[in-house]
Amino acid sequence: MQSNRLNLGIDPWLLTENDFDPSRVKSSESLFALGNGVMGGRANFEERYSGPSLQGNYIGGVYYPDKTRVGWWKNGYPEYFAKVLNAAFWIGVDVRVDGEELDLAQCEVKRFYREMDMRRSVLTRRMTVVLKNGAEVEVEAVRFLSLARRELGVIRYSVTPVNRDAEITFSPYIDADVRNSDANYDEKFWEPVRTEEDATQSRTRKSGFEVAWAQAVALDGAQFACETVPEKPRRTATVRCGKGTTATLYKYTGICSSLNHRPEELSAAAQAVAADGLQAGFDALVKEQEEAWAARWHRCDVVIDGDDAAQQGIRFCIFMLLQTYTGVDTRLNIGPKGFTGEKYGGVTYWDTEAYCLPFYLSTAGQEVARELLVYRYNQLDKAIENAAKLGFKEGAALYPMVTINGEECHNEWEITFEEIHRNGAIAYAIFNYIRYTGDRAYLAEGGLEVLLSIARFWAQRITWSEARQQYVMLGVTGPNEYENNVNNNWYTSYIACWCMRYAAEAAAWVRENRPEAYACICAKRHFDESAETARWMEIVDKMYLGEDRERGIFLQQDGYLDKEQVLVSELDPAERPINQKWSWDRILRSCFIKQADVLQGIYFFQENFDLETIRRNFRFYEARTVHESSLSPCVHAILAAKIGEAAKAYELYLRTARLDLDDYNREVEEGCHVTSMAGSWLAVVEGFGGMRMADGVLNFTPHLPEAWRSLAFRVDYRGRILTVTVTHEGVEVRNEGEPVEIAIGGERRRLPDDRR
């Protein structure tokens, strides 16, 4: 079975491609990207390819501060945009057959098959090609980034002459002379440090990260000649191959960065990783890879029976998330494109807290999720500095819209200064984490400091309106970026109030339960609990939150109903996506909503609203939402499932889970939408599985789509692996762990340990 646009095969565990189409090379480079949580790269070909391609190899945490480029400078703009760097091309293997270069853009491709085995993160390519000199060869290239050895990349590259005996020349190399396609001033971001036999080391300009790459290669019966050009270590060997016999090259590459090693030891470290890989051998490394990935999948697989396209979609999302972040390092985070492209640079958006955290919380365990919270805790002082630059004081924090090291990178005033709701998501993540894990102690270990600093920001950001005799929130951009500089965005004001209330509760808890930590926090953050919380509560009590009583909905912002109320269903499909077809001015004046906004708030705080309220708001806003952010359909899908709009929920789910596989937005060649993949997981587990923490226990109230025979998913809940199986007859939960209380459809039950 084939999926539509990109001609990919549909299979529950495999991503496959059965033909070679140069116009799809870049899209496939994104979709077949590899990653091991600390580094990753696009599925470029190992051998030379002269057709259009976007080379991309990325190392988590290694960035370049690219000087800001804007049309008109505004005070408060950041100096630079931290970009994830395109790093050395470590996969290179030039191949010649009887002296003729193998280059798919220059030869006849008779057969082409590419496969990503998502079960174990191994990329395989098989092809039969006829070169210009008439030699026909079969090629198989297998590649992976080791999950067990985070600094190792492995390649097995085989060539078999088919129509005659041939001389095969392999030339494995590393090329550190690379650039970003997205560079503001066309600068090269790397400078060479040293190149030795088989290894090269480079340094990033300005940010001073150093990385060394080293290769160890093996080819039966061959003697390699070594060539060491600066930034490009290379080895070359030629073997004579009888017709039908195979020559196989093994290449092990060590990739070590100064995040983990001293610069002077880097080259030796990378060489040791490569040599250890060679020593272990390909088969043993594949086995390690399979085991490491099996352990990951064991905690988080989702099985959909009766719908292969949906099954592949969700596995692909989970797979990409696991490839992007594994929580082994608090300096790393989940960029919107993961390791699949350069776009979005900076890495960390509110996407992490609002979408990704719940995924890692339920699939990777408490420690990994906590790392994500600690990442923001470690950047708190920068967030306070950031707020101070904008005129806030007394320890108020504004987290950046996008960052890698805590400093703001975004430079469009309507987002940088106004899309402040991101602060709310960061506070919500702390609440969400504690609600799920029960780890209240985190409040004393970082949580409260973040919360009170965010609450201080809100308390300074509101304005007293004499006219309304209420507090208002002026000049903001909500999640819906198709409106800027609006007043009283309901979502922002609601989450601001919630933050102030939660920060006050958190302070009381720490005071009562961790008095020593409380004293330290008060001293360190100059926190006067009674005065500050009294002020927060006063604001919360008098905050203006817009509503339209007649329609029974919350008002996205002041004046929203003055807009011409047209529905998405009335839009000419030829005019969509509106962000590509309409002027910005027309978008701003229209009522169309880019992504969940009021509904994002209703989703976060579902318990605070009755079903009828959710239904009315859903119907009103869904009809006006164009979902031109990949983060949007998943939130709507969850709410649709909750209010019983099953068909709508299913339609929205497919749109999120197969967004990249079916290339809905026609931009997958730039990279995959990795953070929204967490939203797809939320749509399945929280939407169809109806998983939700309520009254201190994990509750499942499923809504299985008609088209599915069953849905099974695994979640890690307080150290136990729960397998939840939903059929049209009911729900079963198997517990691998100590007995635990959960609820099904609101009814509490105690799960025994099913391992016994």
Ligand code: BGC
């Ligand atoms: C969305 C933001 C999101 C960003 C990165 C934008 O298109 O509107 O909400 O944070 O993409 O994914």
